[in-house]
Amino acid sequence: MQTSSVYTIVHEDSSSKARTGLLTLPHGIVHTPVFMPVGTNGTVKALTKEDLTEIGFEIILSNTYHLYLRPGPEVIEQAGGLHQFIQWERNILTDSGGYQVFSLAPFRKISELGVKFRSHIDGSYHLLTPERVVELQAILGSDIQMQLDVCTSWGTEYTEARRALHITxxxxxxxxxxxxEIREKTSYEGILFAIVQGNFYHDLRKLSAEKVVASDTPGIAIGGLSVGEPFPVFQEFLAAxxxxxxxxxxxxxxxxxxxxYILEAIEQGIDMFDCVFPTRTARNGLLFTASGPISIKREQYERDFSPLDPQCTCKVCRAYSRSYLRHLYKTKEILYAMLASYHNLFFLQNLVGEARKAIEEDRFILFKKEFLSQYERADAETP
Known part of the structure; x- marks a missing residue:
């Protein structure tokens, strides 16, 4: 085992860089690799905290930008912090809000001071600085908080990417x-992750990584990937x-x-990942199965009374048919979003759990190959 102040490597796969580990946080231990469902507004859409606990999640993600605008830090602070406000007893990672400022705000101006923006809700003006973002996440009581950074997209020119990296x-x-300073003056125990940026330029990535490593934060995030680039480019820059x-x-x-993407990241020694994709696409009719994703809205499922995924053991697959799920989707019943979101998150949680087991048995590469050969088989449905 190799241990840092918060992270212990338990086992390293003999055929790849994949590893399992234990992340020690204020609200308990997180087993890695780990997928974190996204609860943007303090809730993972269509699911209760009991659902998330039942599936087995040890950490979820919430968004500083959205919680800052609504209900506001004063309300959450008065409630006793985000854990108390949403009644979640396990860990919470909060992102800095930077990505939302850059993707949602109708107006934004970036300077070395911070980022000034207009709320997408009511048009009011706000200024977020790196210090204010740390303070906000401490008010939330984040177990892991992220630094404020400047996000750049696929296709950004070198000069702009270099300027964004300088500010980051x-x-x-x-x-x-x-x-x-906050940790010294208060009882706040959450840890900070620095973020590697640099867009898709190897020299900028190297420069950013050097500065992030020198900062010696308890953990490190790799930003600026999966922003529209082709998968081989993602692979290249993730590995590098x-x-x-x-x-x-x-x-x-x-x-x-x-x-x-998750299995590719695990192969490169990545421990944590998050995305709205599984729940957002679930609500829009895309459901994961071991034989590949299916679009439940298709007419072919109208009289398909088989389980959604015969290989899945979740309560949705044990109880409901594809026909019934399609009916719920077509009639816009709220229950559809609840069942579909539960299933997709269960599927990913199970996938990551199986990946951890494969790593510990030194067979991760074989596991990845076998899983993807079925999931991405030639006759798989393309939703």
Whole structure:
């Protein structure tokens, strides 16, 4: 075993860089690799906290931007923090809100000071600085909080990517200082993750990784991937970036939520990942099965009384047919979103659990190959 202040490597696969580990956080231990469902507004859409506990999640993600705008930090602070507000007793990771500012705000202006933006809700103006973002996440009581960073998309020109990285680096140093001060002055115990950026330029990625490693935060996130780039490019930059990070610290790739991307990340030694994809697509009719994803809205399922996924042991697959799920979807019943979201998250939780087992038995590459050969078989449905 190799241990950092918060992370213990339990086993490393003999045929890849995949590993299992234990992440020790204020609200309990998290077994890694781990997929974190996204609860943007303090709730994973269509699911109760009992559902999430039943599936087995040890950590969920919430969004600082959305909670800052509604209901506001004052309300959550008065409630006793986000855990108390949403009645979730396990761990919470909060993102910095930077991505939402850049993707949702109708107006934004980035400077070294911070980012000024207009709310997408009511048009009001706000300023988020690295220090304010640390403070907000401490108010929330985040077990893991992220630094404020500048997000860039696939196709960003080199000059713009370099400027974004320069600001992200400055913000990291200020966030780190603010986080240390809050930890010294208050009872807040949450940890900070720095974020590697640099877009799709190897020299910028290397520069960013060097500065992030030097900052010595308890964990490290790899940002700016899965933003529209082709999968081979994702593979290339994921592998190159992961190789530059210290082995003993937890690694987190933000925004990946399909089986292929998750398994690729695990193979490269990534410990944590999150995405709205499984629940968002569930609500829109896309459901995971061991034989590949299906679009339940299709007419072919109208009289299909077989289980959604015969290989899945979740309560949805044990109780309901494809025909019934299609009926719920077509009639826009609320129950559909509940059952579909539960199933997709159960599917991913089970996949990651099976991946952990395969790593511990030194057969991860074989497991990945066998799973994807069935999931992405030539005759699989293309929703």
């Amino acid at each position: 680096d400055l913000w990291l140093q200020r966030a780190l200082k603010a986080w240390k 970036t992961a190789e530059m990070l210290p082995r003993e610290k937890p690694r987190y790739v933000m925004g990946i939520g399909t089986p292929r």
